[in-house]
Amino acid sequence: xxxxxxxxxxxxxxxxxxFAAAVAMVFFxxxxxxxxxxxxxxxxxxxxxxxxxxLGFLVAMIAGIxxxxxxxxxxxIAGLAAVxxxxxxxxxxxxxxxxxxxxxxxxxxxxxxxLTTATIMELIYAAYLMLRAGIEDPDRRARFGAVxxxxxxxxxxxxxxxxxxxxxxxxxxxxxxxxxxxGAFDMTPKMxxxxxxxxxxxxxxxxxxxxxxxxxxxxxxxxxxxxxxxIQ
Amino acid sequence: xYLSVLDQPAPTMPYFIAGYAVxxxxxxxxxxxxxLRSRNLKQDLQTLEELEKKEK
Numbered sequence: 322x323x324x325x326x327x328x329x330x331x332x333x334x335x336x337x338x339x340f341a342a343a344v345a346m347v348f349f350x351x352x353x354x355x356x357x358x359x360x361x362x363x364x365x366x367x368x369x370x371x372x373x374x375x376l377g378f379l380v381a382m383i384a385g386i387x388x389x390x391x392x393x394x395x396x397x398i399a400g401l402a403a404v405x406x407x408x409x410x411x412x413x414x415x416x417x418x419x420x421x422x423x424x425x426x427x428x429x430x431x432x433x434x435x436l437t438t439a440t441i442m443e444l445i446y447a448a449y450l451m452l453r454a455g456i457e458d459p460d461r462r463a464r465f466g467a468v469x470x471x472x473x474x475x476x477x478x479x480x481x482x483x484x485x486x487x488x489x490x491x492x493x494x495x496x497x498x499x500x501x502x503x504g505a506f507d508m509t510p511k512m513x514x515x516x517x518x519x520x521x522x523x524x525x526x527x528x529x530x531x532x533x534x535x536x537x538x539x540x541x542x543x544x545x546x547x548x549x550x551x552i553q
Numbered sequence: 554x555y556l557s558v559l560d561q562p563a564p565t566m567p568y569f570i571a572g573y574a575v576x577x578x579x580x581x582x583x584x585x586x587x588x589l590r591s592r593n594l595k596q597d598l599q600t601l602e603e604l605e606k607k608e609k
Binding site (some may be wrong): 353357364413420551 | 573586
């Protein structure tokens with residue numbers, strides 16, 4: 322494995338600072354919401370985690386397309402890295418949403434269109450990892466993974482748009498004025514600033530984790546190739 | 554829950570704490586998993602390279 326690039330160390334530092342600032346904004350700068358109280362603050366990282374989840378799946382789809390066009394193995398490594406990070410953050414999004422829902426909807430879980438599509442999306446990408454784990458030939462695994470990541474991405478816009486297409490109790494915070502939504506609120510300027518900064522911080526977290534995960538994938542690839550070479 | 558009942562914000566601090574505890578814990582677990590996997594792979598690589606040298 323190559324030595325850690327200087328730019329990656331810089332990105333680590335910048336990400337840590339921005340993330341810490343986002344945490345400080347959520348805890349100390351953003352005001353308490355008038356009706357929901359403190360639990361509304363879960364929203365900042367809940368949405369940001371959902372953004373990173375979907376961003377990861379988008380990157381995986383793009384990597385899949387490029388892999389199928391070029392056959393370059395590095396895009397397979399990138400696709401896997403993006404899916405893995407996407408899954409972690411999509412899970413954070415689902416679990417933190419469930420915690421928010423308990424006092425606001427009076428239930429941990431309901432099969433609302435958004436919650437259902439988000440769960441299906443997560444399961445689709447869990448199946449991606451299972452599919453890969455079941456194929457030994459690296460080229461075949463990469464090809465199948467790329468096709469799956471492209472087709473699986475259909476679940477992402479469906480999840481994103483579910484609260485705008487279907488009748489749902491999930492709030493649409495930006496541009497949503499559905500009176501049936503439970504837990505909707507108007508953002509004050511401080512709330513909006515905290516929200517936008519959280520999105521920025523999580524974007525940095527994604528970039529940083531993605532770079533690290535790609536390096537890990539390259540190392541795993543090297544180990545696998547050496548192992549295959551020794552077996553032959 | 555108490556949305557229309559109270560004049561003050563609902564007392565939801567425990568859920569706020571639980572939400573962020575879960576978020577930070579999941580992120581930390583993933584970070585630790587990256588570090589551990591990297592360490593294990595480096596050890597594997599070292600072992601395989603030693604084996605390769607012996608075979609030569």
